[in-house]
Amino acid sequence: MAKPPTEREILPLLQELIRARTVNPPGNEVRAAEVVEAYLEERGVGVRILEPEEDRANLYAEVGSGKTLVFNGHLDVVPPGRGWRRDPFEPTVEGGRVYGRGATDMKGGVAAAVAAFASLAEEPPGRIKLLLTADEERGSRLGMGWIVEHMPELAKGDFAIVLEPMGSYPSPKFIAVAEKGVVIAHIHVYGRSAHSSVPQLGENAIMRALRLSERLLRERPKGGWRPGVREALSYVLAAGERRRLGLRGALAMYRALRDVTVNVAKINGGEKTNLVPDHCEVVVSYRIFPGQGPEDVEDCIRRAMRREGVRGDVVVTTYIEGSRLRGGEEWVDALSETVKSVYGTAPIKILSVASSDARFFRNRLGVPAVQFGPGESHLAHAPNEYVHLRDVVSASRVLVEFAEKTLRA
Numbered sequence: 001m002a003k004p005p006t007e008r009e010i011l012p013l014l015q016e017l018i019r020a021r022t023v024n025p026p027g028n029e030v031r032a033a034e035v036v037e038a039y040l041e042e043r044g045v046g047v048r049i050l051e052p053e054e055d056r057a058n059l060y061a062e063v064g065s066g067k068t069l070v071f072n073g074h075l076d077v078v079p080p081g082r083g084w085r086r087d088p089f090e091p092t093v094e095g096g097r098v099y100g101r102g103a104t105d106m107k108g109g110v111a112a113a114v115a116a117f118a119s120l121a122e123e124p125p126g127r128i129k130l131l132l133t134a135d136e137e138r139g140s141r142l143g144m145g146w147i148v149e150h151m152p153e154l155a156k157g158d159f160a161i162v163l164e165p166m167g168s169y170p171s172p173k174f175i176a177v178a179e180k181g182v183v184i185a186h187i188h189v190y191g192r193s194a195h196s197s198v199p200q201l202g203e204n205a206i207m208r209a210l211r212l213s214e215r216l217l218r219e220r221p222k223g224g225w226r227p228g229v230r231e232a233l234s235y236v237l238a239a240g241e242r243r244r245l246g247l248r249g250a251l252a253m254y255r256a257l258r259d260v261t262v263n264v265a266k267i268n269g270g271e272k273t274n275l276v277p278d279h280c281e282v283v284v285s286y287r288i289f290p291g292q293g294p295e296d297v298e299d300c301i302r303r304a305m306r307r308e309g310v311r312g313d314v315v316v317t318t319y320i321e322g323s324r325l326r327g328g329e330e331w332v333d334a335l336s337e338t339v340k341s342v343y344g345t346a347p348i349k350i351l352s353v354a355s356s357d358a359r360f361f362r363n364r365l366g367v368p369a370v371q372f373g374p375g376e377s378h379l380a381h382a383p384n385e386y387v388h389l390r391d392v393v394s395a396s397r398v399l400v401e402f403a404e405k406t407l408r409a
Ligand SMILES: [Zn+2]
Pocket: 074, 105, 106, 136, 164, 165
């Protein structure tokens, strides 16, 4: 049986990964890929680094044969932004927490996967694949999108774990079995120009856009797959979450789990102070459920326009599909049990309101996949991001024990 990785093995690896500055854009994932390559080669495991573009790297390694488990993580991080009390790329350890950009999203997860993979490689209980990808933070075109397009066999397996940060440490931990998708729509609202001195002669496009925006909050796409009331409640009422979110946050989270959310993100209109504006553009971001698509959003927008008597055009500029687990329930049950035995509390199965590379496994490759990894979901993309080192060590141990339990025939 493989030995679970220790803190002594994981901490230096995690620190090196954080130091490898893979801010996307531009990405430079090759820096983190080389850290992983050195770590694994030192332990006698070869890797392939695949560069769809210069400095943009995906890393692949495989050991063993038989039933196949895929560990997936992304190597890029979002820009640090403002508000850091320390250097985001020089990891500091304080009170058991490792601080740095990507500590939670998701170099902690990558470190857990790499260390687990190295342990399992010594005497593989089945086939284990390590697939670390580029470009997740900006749509995955050069990462999972590229893999699916050019080398889909690398990502195929019986079950995949995407190591996104799920929950908090020590609890609650989450296993995401589904995730929301994104539709961004640009709505061009038209009016009729007139002189500001007699505005009633015109039709003010900005005022119409505002009316329409209010209406959009009520006209939301129906259908799709969403968590039930009980599941959503168990999530927001989980002890750690309730404390962290507060009442208002818990309510907002509950709504995000149960409803399509609509955010009027940008508005742009008007040219001159002496004119009634005849054009206004509204950019709206929808988070949709698995099974819904851009056409559902467009239908809603057009219906809202009709009801408000608004003329205009709708252009969808971004569509990221939602996804949900199909099949593989026995893997999820085994993972839940392992998480419970390692962390001490049972994880909660949820829908993730953020999208991840899991959608490629679920929708494009037909591989049952979940998101589970160390980290504090609420710290992803935030300043002073950190991860509990014990969380990373525990997650790595979960991967090892889960592989031993499910792969060994
Ligand atoms: Zn991530």
